[in-house]
Amino acid sequence: MGGIIGMGNALVDILVTLDNEDFLNDLGIAKGSMQLVDLSFSNRVLGKVIELPQTVVSGGSASNTIHGLSKMGVTSAFIGKISDDQYGSIFRQDLEKNGITPKLFSEPPCTGRAVALITPDSERTFATYLGSAVNLCADEITGELFKGYDLFHIEGYLVQNHELLEKALFTAKQEGLTVSLDLASFNIVEENLEFLQKVTGKFVDILFANEEEASVFTGLKAEEAVVAMGQKCPVSIVKTGAEGSLVFSGGNTVKVSSIKALPVDTTGAGDLYASGFLFGMINDLSFEKCGMIGSLLAGRVIEQVGAKIPEQKWDDILKAVRGI
Secondary structure (H helix, E strand, C coil): CCCEEEECCCEEEEEEECCCCHHHHHHCCCCCCEEECCHHHHHHHHHHCCCCCEEEEEECHHHHHHHHHHHCCCCEEEEEEECCCHHHHHHHHHHHHCCEEEEEEECCCCEEEEEEEECCCCCEEEEEEEEHHHHCCHHHCCHHHHCCCCEEEEEHHHHHCHHHHHHHHHHHHHCCCEEEEECCCHHHHHHCHHHHHHHHHHHCCEEEEEHHHHHHHHCCCHHHHHHHHCCCCCEEEEECHHHCEEEEECCEEEEECCCCCCCCCCCCHHHHHHHHHHHHHHCCCCHHHHHHHHHHHHHHHCCCCCCCCCHHHHHHHHHHHHCC
């Protein structure tokens, strides 16, 4: 089994459960999106939800995926940038206690945070202040970071820095790694469409998207979109929510069902799907089995608040994976 290294925005998630959608409307944030905000706006949001139930955990899309892989026994590492503050300590300690090698740079002003606003239908909407995470730069990416790993997983949220994303993809490929990219959010794809299409065609081996992201990326609906995505890279995946997922490679599309779950919060569903799928890939499983493991992890993570599956559930999950 090969090692997997991830790279993304090193953020701490602040998960807040809302009573209704009025709060999102008041803030002017599109439901289901990830909106980048400044420190003032982030503080304003936190001030308004101070009386509501909330949980603070390490987060960020690629970090969540790497966390799931580590729990499945994969040698894992994560590249990102934090600051020397309380949230930075939370982030680093979480990686270390879960067996993930931290490859973290540190720089002011402060560690980034993503306020995840969870509506009663379990949908999550992010108001994200990137903080120090946005200061990760292309000059810090060297071949040495990737040595000892076989697969590189990167989140599309890093596309706010085209030079950084392209340097990371180029360097990973130069070091012989398989490259996996998650498109991250429909509005991110919309704003960076031409660039993402270009780098996918040049560097990406495995491309993940949900239905909205795939639609923006290709202009097509899921079943046609996964094929169009597959013209740019060897393996493409479109996650179709309760319907499951579609995997395209070598001219063939595989349909994978979701599992029965009682959704509480969809935060991390796509990230943990990627964990399961990549676990299958590095273990040379069929695309159907890769997707089934992805569905299993996605179904389990949505059954509680947050993007981490509780420790006590992993033994049963690993037993189920062995049976797939």
